[in-house]
Amino acid sequence: MSNLTKNSLIVIIGLYGLGLTNLSNSAVLVKEKRWHNHSTLNVVFLNGEPALHSKVKMLAPLWLEGTSLKFSFFDSLDTAPEDTHIRISFTSHNGSRLGAHGEYKSSFATMNLADVMSQDISERSIQRIILHEFGHALGLEHEYRNINWPYGQHIIEKFTEECIPRMRQIGHDPEVAEQRCHDINQSISKKLALTTAYDERSIMNYPASFALDNGMNKTIEATHTLSILDKHAIKRWYPKSP
Numbered sequence: 338m339s340n341l342t343k344n345s346l347i348v349i350i351g352l353y354g355l356g357l358t359n360l361s362n363s364a365v366l367v368k369e370k371r372w373h374n375h376s377t378l379n380v381v382f383l384n385g386e387p388a389l390h391s392k393v394k395m396l397a398p399l400w401l402e403g404t405s406l407k408f409s410f411f412d413s414l415d416t417a418p419e420d421t422h423i424r425i426s427f428t429s430h431n432g433s434r435l436g437a438h439g440e441y442k443s444s445f446a447t448m449n450l451a452d453v454m455s456q457d458i459s460e461r462s463i464q465r466i467i468l469h470e471f472g473h474a475l476g477l478e479h480e481y482r483n484i485n486w487p488y489g490q491h492i493i494e495k496f497t498e499e500c501i502p503r504m505r506q507i508g509h510d511p512e513v514a515e516q517r518c519h520d521i522n523q524s525i526s527k528k529l530a531l532t533t534a535y536d537e538r539s540i541m542n543y544p545a546s547f548a549l550d551n552g553m554n555k556t557i558e559a560t561h562t563l564s565i566l567d568k569h570a571i572k573r574w575y576p577k578s579p
């Protein structure tokens with residue numbers, strides 16, 4: 338969940354922290370949110386114009402190349418099967434339920450893509466939002482929650498603080514917003530997630546600019562395509578052969 342389109346940052350990208358000996362385990366996939374291998378996920382649009390549906394239908398499957406998963410798209414709940422796994426609304430905010438959430442017979446949105454409706458949004462930003470939120474829908478967490486995040490706790494605290502007003506905006510009380518922002522921003526232990534290396538180029542990273550302990554400024558740029566390691570990781574976690 339984020340206001341991903343509002344950060345347009347210029348940066349020197351470094352491949353900091355890449356565990357080049359263990360490429361296939363980069364990114365952060367929450368174990369208990371992993372879909373069953375070989376699943377077909379029913380994706381339904383709760384609203385939105387056909388042109389927007391087409392964009393999602395074109396972009397989301399980029400995650401599935403070389404994996405065992407399939408998406409089956411439906412333009413409304415009326416035409417969808419009883420079980421729907423990803424339910425998309427182009428309203429409210431940007432965000433997605435994480436992976437296999439368990440509520441498949443409901444009709445509430447599990448993914449919101451509000452910013453793609455903005456008048457002045459670029460095609461690149463639309464692509465980033467859709468790919469990023471589908472990463473969450475496949476069980477991937479934000480890359481800065483990687484236990485191997487190399488830039489220190491203070492920037493995580495900054496992300497947590499920035500999260501609170503957004504959480505308030507979608508209706509949470511102050512204490513709930515604070516707790517929830519704390520929970521969804523701290524690093525995830527290796528017990529809970531499949532992860533080792535930190536991937537600066539992951540679509541699941543947040544754009545940010547901050548000072549390092551040595552006084553240098555560090556910028557993480559918003560990316561608009563799946564990284565090599567994003568593709569590696571998702572193939573590894575949803576392999577074609579069992």
Ligand SMILES: [Zn+2]
Pocket residue numbers: 338339469473479
């Ligand atoms: Zn996100």
